[in-house]
Amino acid sequence: MDTTATSTQPTASTAPTAPLKVAVILGSNRDGRFGPVIADWFLARAARHPGIETELIDVVEAALPTAITFHPGPEEAARIGAVSERLAAADAFVVLTPEYNHSFPAPLKSLIDWHGPEWHAKPVAFVSYGGISGGLRAVEQLRQVFAELHTVTVRDTVSFHNAGALFDDTGRHLEPGPADAAAKTLLDQLVWWGAALRDARNARPYGA
Numbered sequence: 001m002d003t004t005a006t007s008t009q010p011t012a013s014t015a016p017t018a019p020l021k022v023a024v025i026l027g028s029n030r031d032g033r034f035g036p037v038i039a040d041w042f043l044a045r046a047a048r049h050p051g052i053e054t055e056l057i058d059v060v061e062a063a064l065p066t067a068i069t070f071h072p073g074p075e076e077a078a079r080i081g082a083v084s085e086r087l088a089a090a091d092a093f094v095v096l097t098p099e100y101n102h103s104f105p106a107p108l109k110s111l112i113d114w115h116g117p118e119w120h121a122k123p124v125a126f127v128s129y130g131g132i133s134g135g136l137r138a139v140e141q142l143r144q145v146f147a148e149l150h151t152v153t154v155r156d157t158v159s160f161h162n163a164g165a166l167f168d169d170t171g172r173h174l175e176p177g178p179a180d181a182a183a184k185t186l187l188d189q190l191v192w193w194g195a196a197l198r199d200a201r202n203a204r205p206y207g208a
Contacts, residue, residue, distance in 0.1 A: 019053045020194045022046065023090035026058040027097040027108030034163055037171045038096050038129050042158070045183040046094075051191055054094075057086055059107040066110050080114055087118035092125070092194035093151075094186075097138050099130035104138040112145060119146070121206035123193035125154040125186050134159035150206070152197065154189045158182045 024043060028035040039056060046054045062083050065076045072080060087093075097104045112119075124146050128135025136159050143153045158179060160166055167173055173180075200206075 021091045024094045049187045094125045099135040099138040119149040123152045125190045127158040129160035129163035134161035
């Protein structure tokens with residue numbers, strides 16, 4: 001009988017991995033916005049996915065100034081700094097966006113433009129909603145914006161076409177199967193890219 005002792009110490013391949021920190025950005029501030037329904041739906045699906053931790057960043061609560069300046073006032077600087085810390089701490093991002101006039105909302109662009117290194121070498125995924133287009137034209141424009149910020153955008157999206165008709169008054173999706181499957185695909189891809197890029201940044205800091 002083989003009595004050779006075996007090590008119980010974790011190896012590089014079996015050591016536990018820290019959860020991926022995902023910042024979920026709610027990009028609409030329109031009066032009567034549908035975005036919170038989408039955010040609640042997505043956060044519930046993300047909670048089921050192993051290996052991630054989510055934090056919601058709402059452009060309404062962030063209340064960032066729309067005028068980009070190198071010398072914001074003290075109150076504005078504090079609001080910007082609070083968002084900067086949360087973005088910098090994230091390993092990956094999910095942007096929730098509607099489509100307004102074939103594009104994405106102005107406060108979302110302001111939040112993006114106030115920051116630079118916080119985005120670098122991290123993945124960004126998209127959940128969109130709107131009318132017949134499902135917000136996908138907004139997503140395609142956002143891909144161009146985030147490419148300039150040294151991110152990797154995840155291929156697969158979740159999009160809700162004629163979104164208002166898909167949920168009941170309590171925010172429950174009426175036909176959840178396809179959307180749930182799309183959310184899982186998006187999260188699987190986000191976790192792969194998020195873990196790979198986190199490891200790469202830890203091994204060698206990214207130089208933009």
